[in-house]
Amino acid sequence: MTPELLAARRIVRRGQVLTVLGLLAAAAVYVIAIYFTPVEVRQGPAQKIFYVHAPAAWGALVAFAVVGLVSILYLWLQDERLDLFAASSAEVGIAFSLVMLTTGPIWGKTVWGTWWTWDARLTLTLFLFFLFVGYLALRAAVQDHGERARFSAVVGIMGLVLVPFIHLSVYLFRTLHPQPVLLKPSAPSMPPEMLRALLSGMAAFTVLYIGFVVLRYGLARLDNLREGAGDAV
Amino acid sequence: MAEFLRIAFAIAAKDIRLELRSRTALLSAIVFSALVLVVFNFARDPTALAAVDLAPSVLWVTFAFGAVIALNRAFYVERENAALDGILLAPVPRSALYVGKLFANLAFVGVVEAVALPLFVLFFNVDLGHALPGVLGVTALATVGFVAVGTIFSAMVVRTRFAELMLPVLLLPFMVPPLVGAVQVTAKLLAGRPLSEMMGWLRLLTLYDIGFVTLCILVFPAVVDE
Amino acid sequence: MRAGEMLAVAGPNGAGKTTLLRLLAGLMRPSAGEVRIRGQRPTRDDPGPRRAIGLLSHHTFLYDDLTPAENLHFTARLYGLTDPAGATRAALEEVGLTARADTPVRHLSRGLLQRAAIARALLHQPDILLLDEPFTGLDAPSADRFRALLAAQLARGRALVLVSHHLAEAWDLATHVAVLSGGRWALEGSRPSDLAAFHARYAELVHG
Numbered sequence: 001m002t003p004e005l006l007a008a009r010r011i012v013r014r015g016q017v018l019t020v021l022g023l024l025a026a027a028a029v030y031v032i033a034i035y036f037t038p039v040e041v042r043q044g045p046a047q048k049i050f051y052v053h054a055p056a057a058w059g060a061l062v063a064f065a066v067v068g069l070v071s072i073l074y075l076w077l078q079d080e081r082l083d084l085f086a087a088s089s090a091e092v093g094i095a096f097s098l099v100m101l102t103t104g105p106i107w108g109k110t111v112w113g114t115w116w117t118w119d120a121r122l123t124l125t126l127f128l129f130f131l132f133v134g135y136l137a138l139r140a141a142v143q144d145h146g147e148r149a150r151f152s153a154v155v156g157i158m159g160l161v162l163v164p165f166i167h168l169s170v171y172l173f174r175t176l177h178p179q180p181v182l183l184k185p186s187a188p189s190m191p192p193e194m195l196r197a198l199l200s201g202m203a204a205f206t207v208l209y210i211g212f213v214v215l216r217y218g219l220a221r222l223d224n225l226r227e228g229a230g231d232a233v
Numbered sequence: 234m235a236e237f238l239r240i241a242f243a244i245a246a247k248d249i250r251l252e253l254r255s256r257t258a259l260l261s262a263i264v265f266s267a268l269v270l271v272v273f274n275f276a277r278d279p280t281a282l283a284a285v286d287l288a289p290s291v292l293w294v295t296f297a298f299g300a301v302i303a304l305n306r307a308f309y310v311e312r313e314n315a316a317l318d319g320i321l322l323a324p325v326p327r328s329a330l331y332v333g334k335l336f337a338n339l340a341f342v343g344v345v346e347a348v349a350l351p352l353f354v355l356f357f358n359v360d361l362g363h364a365l366p367g368v369l370g371v372t373a374l375a376t377v378g379f380v381a382v383g384t385i386f387s388a389m390v391v392r393t394r395f396a397e398l399m400l401p402v403l404l405l406p407f408m409v410p411p412l413v414g415a416v417q418v419t420a421k422l423l424a425g426r427p428l429s430e431m432m433g434w435l436r437l438l439t440l441y442d443i444g445f446v447t448l449c450i451l452v453f454p455a456v457v458d459e
Numbered sequence: 460m461r462a463g464e465m466l467a468v469a470g471p472n473g474a475g476k477t478t479l480l481r482l483l484a485g486l487m488r489p490s491a492g493e494v495r496i497r498g499q500r501p502t503r504d505d506p507g508p509r510r511a512i513g514l515l516s517h518h519t520f521l522y523d524d525l526t527p528a529e530n531l532h533f534t535a536r537l538y539g540l541t542d543p544a545g546a547t548r549a550a551l552e553e554v555g556l557t558a559r560a561d562t563p564v565r566h567l568s569r570g571l572l573q574r575a576a577i578a579r580a581l582l583h584q585p586d587i588l589l590l591d592e593p594f595t596g597l598d599a600p601s602a603d604r605f606r607a608l609l610a611a612q613l614a615r616g617r618a619l620v621l622v623s624h625h626l627a628e629a630w631d632l633a634t635h636v637a638v639l640s641g642g643r644w645a646l647e648g649s650r651p652s653d654l655a656a657f658h659a660r661y662a663e664l665v666h667g
Contacts, residue, residue, distance in 0.1 A: 075455055127406055134403040141393035150455045151389045155403065158382065161448055165410040165441055172433045173413065236539065243536040247522070247529075254524045254563075310522065319520025319579070322484055323537040324509040459487045 008221035015215025022208030029197065029204045037197045046110040049103050051197055055205035056100040057125050062209055063093025064128050067135070068160025071153040083149035084224065086156055087139060088216035092209060094132040100125045120170050127166050131159040237329045244320070244333025249340055251310055258306035259341060266299035266349040274356050289419035292353050293412050296372070297379070299345040301401050304383040306341065307334045308391040317457070327454035331384065335446075338380050338387075346372060364422040371422070371438070375415035378441045382407045385449045388456050407445075414438045462586070463634075465609070465619040467650070469626045470639035471665050476622040477516075479639065480589045483620065484514045496587065510538065513585035515593055519576040523565035527556055527575045530564060531582055538583040550578040570601060577608070588612060590621040594628040602628060626661075630654050640665050 033051040040047040066089040074082040104122050105115040116122070135155050142148040252259055273291045311317035320330060350372075354361055361368060383404050390399040414434040421431050460466060470476050481487045483494055485508065496508045521530045531550055535543035551557045554574040559567060564575060580588065590609075594602055609619060609632055621629050626636065630650070637647035638661060645664040651657055 075452075127409070130406045134406065137402055138389065138393070138399060141390075141395060141399055146459065147392070154385070154389070154452050154455055157452060158385075158407070158445075158448065161444060162407055162410075165437070165444075168437055169410045169413050172417075172437060175433075240537065240539075243533060247525075247533045250529070251522060251524055313523055314521050315516070315518035316520050316522055318486060318516075318518065319534070320537060321486055322509065322512070322514055322520075323534070323583075324539065325537055459481075 002225075004225055005222075008218055008225060010218075011214060011221060012218030015211055015213075015218045018207060018211030019215050020211070022204060022211040025204035025207050026201075029201045032200065033197050037193050038191055040194075044111070046107060049107040049110075051201045053100055053103040053107060054198060055201040056096045056103065057121055058202050059096035059205045059209045060093050060100055060125055060128050062206065063089045063096060063213070064131070064159070064163070066213075067093065067156045071156030071160075074149060074153045075157070080145065080149060080224075081221065083152060084220040085213070085217050086152065087136075088213050088220055090132050090135050090156075091216055092212040094129065094136065095212075096205075096209070097125050097129040097132060101129060118170070118173075120167070120174075123170050124163070124166055127162075131155075131162070135159070237326060237332070240325050240329040241333040241336060244330060245336035245340070248307055248310065248334070248337035252306065252337075252341065258303060259344060262299050262303040262341070262345045263348045265302050266295050266345055267352055269295045269298055270349065270352055270356050286420075288353075288357055288359050288423065289416045291357065292350070292419065293375075293416045295349050295353065296342075296346055296376070296415075297408055297412055299349060300342045300376070300379060300383065301404060303341045303345055304338055304380070304387045304404075305391060305396055305400055307338050307384065308388045309396070312391060321457060327457055328450045330457065331388075331450060331453040334388070335381060335384050335449075338384050339377065342376055342380050346376065359423065361423075364425070367422040368419055371415055371418045371435075374435070374438045374442065375411040378411035378438065378445060379404070379408045381442070381446045381449050385453055385456060388453070410441055411438060414441075460587070460618045460620070460635075462616040462618055463613050465613055465621060465629070465633045466635045466637060467626055467629050467633035468620065468622045468637050468639055469624070469661060470622075470645075472624075473641075475642040476639055477591055478642075480514065480516070480591050480620070480622055483587075483589055484512055485509055510583060511586040512589065513580040513583070513587070514589045514591070515576060515580040516591040517595070519564075519572060520579060521564045521572075521575060524563055526561045526563055527551060527567070527578070528560040530575065531578060534579050534582050540583060546582055550582045553581070554578045569596070573597075573601075581612075585617070587618045587620070590619065592623055593621065594623065594625065606632065626657070627654060638664055 029051065033048050037048065037051075039045055067086045070082050070086040070089065073079075074086065101122070104125075108117065109115050135152060138155060139148055139152055142151055270291070273295070277287060308317075311320070321327075350368075353359065383400070386403045386407075387396075387400055390396045390403065393399055414437045417434045418431045418438075468476055468479065478487065482489055483496075485494075496511055521527075522533075525533070528547055528551065531547040532543050535546045540546045548557075551560050554577055556571065556574050556578060559571060564572065567575065593605060597605060606629070609621075609629065612619060613632065619632075621633070623629060626633075633650045635648065636650045636657070638645040646660070
């Protein structure tokens with residue numbers, strides 16, 4: 001049993017533990033959200049989707065930032081493990097953005113009657129989703145590991161730089177075409193129970209994110225070792 | 234610096250000469266743009282929306298699609314006989330290769346736009362008049378942005394199996410800020426609005442160009458060096 | 460290696476011979492160790508090392524739609540030569556391509572194509588020439604002509620690294636030999652005089 005293999009297995013185990021913790025935390029948050037938060041006056045119980053929706057968006061954003069920053073590290077240090085980590089983060093990120101992009105329209109339709117709005121949050125998450133898709137599609141299309149890592153890193157960094165421009169575009173667009181502010185979950189005028197639930201949700205999703213990424217990363221390391229061994233044989 | 238530019242120009246000149254000799258990519262892109270314009274023309278209901286409202290979007294969607302068609306050409310030619318290796322063997326700064334390809338791509342996309350614009354004016358009965366210099370200016374500004382990003386992405390995707398599909402998938406999110414800015418500015422120009430109303434968008438476009446051209450120059454060596 | 464020396468590298472398929480040349484040419488970065496040409500590493504953006512290297516490979520690095528003259532002119536500009544037109548003319552004369560200098564490369568016969576590739580590799584007067592299986596597909600007279608060309612290059616003070624399956628082709632010209640097997644050097648040293656004995660040794664190293 002090589003030290004590499006031991007290390008990878010250890011990472012997988014840690015990832016599993018963290019994921020379970022994260023899932024338990026998320027479950028706890030939902031219990032709190034459903035039973036212990038006040039029902040919002042205008043929106044009704046459907047507003048509680050927000051406690052999944054906002055943390056998922058947060059998770060996607062964190063995942064994206066990690067991809068970008070780890071990509072920069074990869075180009076600097078040239079360590080293949082950094083590339084595997086970035087790819088793991090991208091896979092988790094795309095899952096979180098899908099959660100956000102499905103809960104958002106459900107919430108919107110239930111409460112306000114429209115499936116989609118071009119507000120800042122949804123728009124940004126949509127872009128993150130497309131960027132993740134591009135990133136993962138490119139990885140799938142390139143065979144050589146070194147090339148795949150370099151290309152992914154370039155796309156990751158460019159995506160990171162794109163985000164402020166998306167923000168700026170949405171901001172300029174909305175000041176010219178003011179739209180009804182349909183989704184304003186970040187209104188500071190939230191009763192403390194709601195705020196607590198929201199923050200707990202974000203904390204739970206952060207743990208879940210870390211758990212998923214570490215688990216995925218561990219599995220990627222194992223895959224890598226298996227492939228390497230396959231070549232030698 | 235002079236050496237850098239000289240090499241970039243040599244590469245661009247070689248690409249232009251190659252394209253002039255075979256003409257395939259350029260013609261496809263031009264015909265494609267013309268077709269897109271025709272489809273838009275038939276697809277709209279002339280009574281529902283005034284042409285002037287729709288015009289900027291139609292123009293820019295046409296430019297964008299035409300550009301994507303033309304962009305893969307520059308690095309595709311380097312695949313035959315491992316020509317790219319031939320360039321990388323030489324004492325050429327990798328960024329000079331990028332800038333050379335950028336110049337060549339700007340020329341190609343510029344030609345496509347130069348053909349598409351008059352066709353657009355013709356099909357949609359748009360009165361450019363006083364707005365022409367402005368439209369040309371914003372076209373140049375926005376084009377630099379997405380061609381810069383498109384050039385580096387095409388360098389990557391030509392090595393993959395599904396290059397024609399991968400390029401739009403990667404590039405389209407990056408085209409949104411310059412496209413949105415260009416459409417907004419074009420719309421205001423056509424409506425004769427004052428410059429002050431466009432400043433925000435123009436700043437966005439300029440910042441995007443500077444930011445991404447710089448970034449691409451910095452990052453390009455990672456794409457071609459093993 | 461020193462001027463006028465030729466290293467012949469043999470090895471079975473997959474031993475890493477092409478990778479070796481790519482590393483020497485600066486097309487690949489070594490993951491361990493380093494390559495130095497005149498004390499500098501060829502992968503840096505530093506022009507110095509790369510100017511000294513020429514590579515002749517299976518691929519010609521030529522653009523099919525351009526003529527040999529245009530291809531060489533472009534190459535000359537890439538290498539920053541002060542008189543691209545003059546260098547192009549001289550190179551074309553040297554390989555005997557002047558008559559077909561203005562025919563697009565896609566219309567050239569295989570032999571002429573090989574000559575154009577050689578002209579491109581030697582255009583910038585490299586000190587070191589790397590050759591990847593150059594005798595593949597050459598008939599006997601062409602192989603003889605090519606050997607004469609290699610001898611001339613050695614006489615001019617160039618160093619050559621030639622990678623080949625079949626050492627017999629270049630045996631007489633080589634001053635050193637090496638064997639690459641499974642990505643490692645199995646043997647290196649001066650070229651012995653007995654080819655047959657070497658073949659036996661080679662078989663041992665690679666298959667034994």
